[in-house]
Amino acid sequence: MADQTLENLSTEERRFEPPADLAADANVKEEAYDRAASDREAFWGEAAERLDWGQRWDQVLDWSNPPFAKWFVGGTLNAAVNCVDRHVDAGNGDKVALHWVGEPEDDTRDITYADLMDQVCRAANALTELGVQKGDRVAIYMPMIPEVVVAMLACARLGAPHTVVFGGFSADALASRVIDCGAKVILTADGGYRRGAPSALKPAVDEAVAKVAASGVESGVEHVVVVRRTGQDIAWDDTRDVWWHDVVDAASAEHDAPMHDSEHPLYVMYTSGTTGTPKGILHTTGGYLTGTSYTHWAVFDLKDDDVYWCTADVGWVTGHSYMVYGPLANGATQVMYEGTPDAPHKGRWWEIIAKYGVTIFYTAPTAIRTFMKWGDDIPAQHDLSSIRLLGSVGESINPEAYIWYRKNIGGDRTPIVDTWWQTETGQIMISPLPGVTAGKPGSAMKALPGISIDVVNDEAESVGNGNGGYLVIREPWPAMLRTLWGDDQRFIDTYWSRWDGLYFAGDGAKLDNDGDIWLLGRVDDVMNVSGHRLSTTEIESALVSHPKVAEAAVVGAADDMTGQAVCAFVILREAAGDGGPDIVEDLRKHVAKEIGAIAKPRQIMIVPELPKTRSGKIMRRLLKDVAEHREVGDVTTLADSTVMDLIKSKEGSSSED
Ligand code: ATP
Numbered sequence: 001m002a003d004q005t006l007e008n009l010s011t012e013e014r015r016f017e018p019p020a021d022l023a024a025d026a027n028v029k030e031e032a033y034d035r036a037a038s039d040r041e042a043f044w045g046e047a048a049e050r051l052d053w054g055q056r057w058d059q060v061l062d063w064s065n066p067p068f069a070k071w072f073v074g075g076t077l078n079a080a081v082n083c084v085d086r087h088v089d090a091g092n093g094d095k096v097a098l099h100w101v102g103e104p105e106d107d108t109r110d111i112t113y114a115d116l117m118d119q120v121c122r123a124a125n126a127l128t129e130l131g132v133q134k135g136d137r138v139a140i141y142m143p144m145i146p147e148v149v150v151a152m153l154a155c156a157r158l159g160a161p162h163t164v165v166f167g168g169f170s171a172d173a174l175a176s177r178v179i180d181c182g183a184k185v186i187l188t189a190d191g192g193y194r195r196g197a198p199s200a201l202k203p204a205v206d207e208a209v210a211k212v213a214a215s216g217v218e219s220g221v222e223h224v225v226v227v228r229r230t231g232q233d234i235a236w237d238d239t240r241d242v243w244w245h246d247v248v249d250a251a252s253a254e255h256d257a258p259m260h261d262s263e264h265p266l267y268v269m270y271t272s273g274t275t276g277t278p279k280g281i282l283h284t285t286g287g288y289l290t291g292t293s294y295t296h297w298a299v300f301d302l303k304d305d306d307v308y309w310c311t312a313d314v315g316w317v318t319g320h321s322y323m324v325y326g327p328l329a330n331g332a333t334q335v336m337y338e339g340t341p342d343a344p345h346k347g348r349w350w351e352i353i354a355k356y357g358v359t360i361f362y363t364a365p366t367a368i369r370t371f372m373k374w375g376d377d378i379p380a381q382h383d384l385s386s387i388r389l390l391g392s393v394g395e396s397i398n399p400e401a402y403i404w405y406r407k408n409i410g411g412d413r414t415p416i417v418d419t420w421w422q423t424e425t426g427q428i429m430i431s432p433l434p435g436v437t438a439g440k441p442g443s444a445m446k447a448l449p450g451i452s453i454d455v456v457n458d459e460a461e462s463v464g465n466g467n468g469g470y471l472v473i474r475e476p477w478p479a480m481l482r483t484l485w486g487d488d489q490r491f492i493d494t495y496w497s498r499w500d501g502l503y504f505a506g507d508g509a510k511l512d513n514d515g516d517i518w519l520l521g522r523v524d525d526v527m528n529v530s531g532h533r534l535s536t537t538e539i540e541s542a543l544v545s546h547p548k549v550a551e552a553a554v555v556g557a558a559d560d561m562t563g564q565a566v567c568a569f570v571i572l573r574e575a576a577g578d579g580g581p582d583i584v585e586d587l588r589k590h591v592a593k594e595i596g597a598i599a600k601p602r603q604i605m606i607v608p609e610l611p612k613t614r615s616g617k618i619m620r621r622l623l624k625d626v627a628e629h630r631e632v633g634d635v636t637t638l639a640d641s642t643v644m645d646l647i648k649s650k651e652g653s654s655s656e657d
């Protein structure tokens with residue numbers, strides 16, 4: 001489809017049909033939807049056959065005590081064996097598992113499945129020596145280095161649930177997670193490389209361990225295992241600290257993997273904290289690995305010779321499901337990159353894609369909009385012709401960002417999978433299937449085979465095509481969270497008590513006339529202007545469709561006249577300069593034209609940055625505080641706390657009606 005035509009079409013009319021060659025060759029065919037719908041349990045049972053089991057299960061699903069699900073009841077398996085050993089046993093030991101790229105240039109390592117098996121076995125033996133037993137929790141606080149993957153798999157091998165804490169988090173955040181899940185060992189590094197310089201990790205661990213001890217928990221942190229990554233000077237406690245290379249390299253490379261019950265806890269992962277304080281999501285083994293490996297194979301149409309790259313940090317669920325467990329269970333070759341996209345230059349990602357011939361690329365809208373802001377000329381300098389499939393996750397991808405991504409990164413040929421899911425769901429739930437489902441810019445399209453999604457009103461009735469409401473999940477799915485760590489009641493209250501038997505996702509959604517799903521943002525962010533319900537996502541997408549705009553965030557602020565008024569915060573593209581004297585009025589008119597006068601923002605602030613979580617999601621609740629002239633609330637999960645000062649300093653210069 002020629003560009004010009006595309007831009008002249010309305011959002012609903014833009015549509016990419018699956019290319020015929022892809023359709024012929026796709027891993028999943030159209031019939032999978034009906035087959036899964038007619039016998040969901042048989043469908044997931046078949047997906048579980050993709051894994052190696054010690055003991056086969058007797059029952060696919062036990063849903064006799066909702067909302068507490070058990071999948072593959074009676075089955076036993078080992079997640080690490082499924083991610084590593086079985087590929088070596090199948091003769092693929094020489095296949096590269098990780099093309100690891102450090103941030104300093106030329107700092108690279110290629111790690112084969114045989115190398116990975118060697119390392120995971122040694123690490124499992126080393127952890128056993130340190131007293132880690134099945135069921136013990138282990139905290140992992142590391143940069144994006146291969147050892148973090150080894151650490152997770154070693155824990156999984158032993159049946160010691162890990163909790164990975166993002167390396168950018170503070171000592172406080174680490175301490176509160178260690179306390180919440182009672183971890184007795186922390187695996188870390190002296191530091192890592194970020195934005196062109198070594199950053200430190202060990203000092204935060206020391207501080208966190210002291211906080212844990214002071215908190216009065218029964219057993220504190222017994223050991224800290226430290227990878228030497230940067231060689232910087234660090235404080236050392238001989239009674240507690242050991243070097244990774246001392247204990248892991250010295251350990252045996254032989255390790256007999258025990259089998260674990262299908263429902264044995266695999267890990268606890270805390271949510272991003274976009275809407276409030278993070279929740280400790282518990283994932284277990286058999287269902288989680290089934291859900292992630294199947295969806296990674298189906299959604300990315302994974303083939304043997306693909307080179308896959310998911311840019312997520314391992315500190316988020318995307319790093320768990322689609323960098324570690326899903327792709328490794330599938331024996332994929334992938335790229336793993338330590339640093340930021342602009343170090344040492346803004347073309348770093350594209351350089352990496354060209355070097356390794358990446359074929360499948362999975363990133364977040366926040367990154368895509370940043371590249372839009374930087375300009376088309378940067379990706380244009382690199383050979384991206386190896387790419388055959390693009391993915392997006394984390395927020396709605398605005399139609400304009402989708403089209404930019406497809407054109408500038410995908411060479412106007414590649415399908416895009418916009419994948420909706422959550423830390424809680426563990427696996428992708430809504431996404432087009434390449435070769436099967438058409439793509440519409442801005443829509444996540446359809447629930448995957450075996451997944452039952454609906455959009456309902458306040459009375460839990462399906463709204464039907466053409467209408468909006470709350471996104472819910474009607475039937476259990478294999479990788480679903482089992483509970484919140486240590487808090488069954490909060491698990492029930494948060495997800496299962498709004499309506500009987502329905503999982504409440506907290507997101508708003510709309511079904512278009514074809515029944516395809518459009519995510520509209522968080523339910524709590526829906527605005528009510530003079531009795532009209534407006535979605536943050538739709539107005540943000542209208543703003544981003546203006547040629548001068550790179551990114552936008554919209555909130556509803558209390559308003560005496562209208563109940564709520566639309567307030568927008570906008571980042572301009574670099575090529576647009578300051579936007580010119582009429583930019584605010586232009587943008588207000590643009591929104592009125594795209595959506596209607598009711599959606600016209602009362603206030604638009606042109607800002608240099610937006611407040612985002614460390615996983616790159618816009619934190620609208622902080623912007624709402626600004627729009628309502630309040631003290632700004634909890635900023636502990638914010639990536640850069642100076643952003644709010646910058647935004648507040650702009651407050652006086654905005655235009656209000
Ligand atoms: P918290 O629950 O602590 O507030 P969070 O919801 O941001 O944090 P995550 O589990 O990382 O934590 O994010 C899941 C949410 O991200 C979804 O509920 C949805 O709002 C958003 N999301 C993820 N993928 C998409 C997508 N493809 N389209 C639209 N929204 C998405």
Ligand code: MG
Binds near residue numbers: 271275422506
């Ligand atoms: Mg959430």
